[in-house]
Amino acid sequence: MxxxxxxxxxxxxxxxxxxxxxxxxxxxxxxxxxxxxxxxxxxxxxxxxxxxxxxxxxxxxxxxxxxxxxxxxxxxxxxxxxxxxxxxxxxxxxxxxxxxxxxxxxxxxxxxxxxxxxxxDASVIAKKNANGIKAVTVSDNRWDRVDIKTVGLLPNVMARQQAKEAGAQEAIYVDRDGFVTEGAATNVWFVDADGTLVTRPAEHGILKGITRTTLLDVGAKLGLKVAERKFTVAEMLAAREVFITAATSICFPVVSIDGQTIANGHPGSVSQNIREAFFDVAEKIAI
The missing domain is CATH 3.30.470.10 (Aminotransferase class 4, branched-chain amino acid transferase, N-terminal domain)
Known part of the structure; x- marks a missing residue:
């Protein structure tokens, strides 16, 4: 057909x-x-x-x-x-x-x-969830209004290509002050040493992801402590877990960034629990 x-x-x-x-x-x-x-x-x-x-x-x-x-x-x-x-x-x-x-x-x-x-292909997504993905950091060179979901994605294309050539699946943008903004096509989260789920605020500098917004609801349902604040690459590399979110993937664990292993190098339990609970919280309408 x-x-x-x-x-x-x-x-x-x-x-x-x-x-x-x-x-x-x-x-x-x-x-x-x-x-x-x-x-x-x-x-x-x-x-x-x-x-x-x-x-x-x-x-x-x-x-x-x-x-x-x-x-x-x-x-x-x-x-x-x-x-x-x-x-x-x-x-x-x-x-x-x-x-x-x-x-x-x-x-x-x-x-x-x-x-x-x-x-x-659900099997591709399942494999990434089971094994985790790799990421690289890149300088954020996009225009200031990334809160608008425009089709002007050339910086994102170049960042994703850089990630691919480095053997990774996502590029994570870092602003001029050294703070993580978001992925080339995703929002970025990590779990700190105290178990707090951390992501950058969506008022400025990132796209307010729909999956990101729903995930905040999921976190509340699961009783997770969530902090929306700026964070550095060093904080992210020292995290217990790192994961990225997007509508096409929901929640992919990141096990390596710039060649450095995150925690024990395996997907963590928080991202797994969030992924399993996500569709119970998200809005769904029949086709």
Whole structure:
């Protein structure tokens, strides 16, 4: 069965899906996106994802391409047409198609929207959870508004490539003051010597991850002590556990950073407990 994508009002074969060459997402990375997990036939945390999407659109002064109800309908239909039970959907909204010019196009220019869905291999995720992943640290060279989930991801691409070439699976950004910000595509957490779960505040300098937000709810349910504060690379390297979170992976344990083993080099119990409790707390809607 061929994959199906939604592009500006039409469901089309994925291999033939296309936008105009003067779409501002292509020309300027003038757009935003969301990625949301599908698990056992349910879409996870869609309300928070759509809340963040509309915040991103508002911050960039891009009009919503349709009502929220219509958007949920199209997402569900795209997922159904691709027969995805476990996987993800990707949604991208740009400022639309217009003659190339840095300033905004004329008022009334219609935003572009693309939605795709695909299945993922659960065994790959299970292996990373069982073995843990490796990470490297990199200097944070991104623009200041990383709180907006834009499609301008070139620094993230370069960071992930640097990680790959070092035999790692994630790059962890460090700001000019020596504090950890976040991963190239994840939020970063660690468990300190006292058992406190630590992550950077999301007011500035990082994306307010949806999985991160739900995980705070999970931590409360499990009775974990959680601290949102800045932390250094040295603190992270000395931790009992380090893990990263994202919608497509939930919670991956990190067992090595810059070649240095974290704790005993094996995934820890806190990340495992969080992962096991996550879907009991997260919002789920049927496809």
């Amino acid at each position: 061929p994959r199906i994508s939604y592009v500006n009002g039409q469901y089309v074969t994925h291999s033939e899906a296309a936008v105009h060459i003067e779409d501002r997402g292509y020309q300027f990375a003038d757009g935003v996106y969301e990625v949301c997990e599908i698990r056992h036939g349910y879409i996870v945390d869609i309300t928070r994802h759509l809340d963040r999407l509309h915040r991103s659109l508002s911050e960039l002064r891009i009009a919503a391409p349709m009502s929220r109800a219509a958007m949920v309908h199209v997402i569900r239909e795209t997922v159904r047409r691709n027969k995805v039970k476990n996987g993800l959907f990707y949604m991208q909204v740009t400022r639309g198609v217009a003659r190339r010019d840095h300033v905004f196009p004329a008022e009334g220019t219609k935003p572009s929207i693309v939605i795709t869905a695909k299945s993922t």
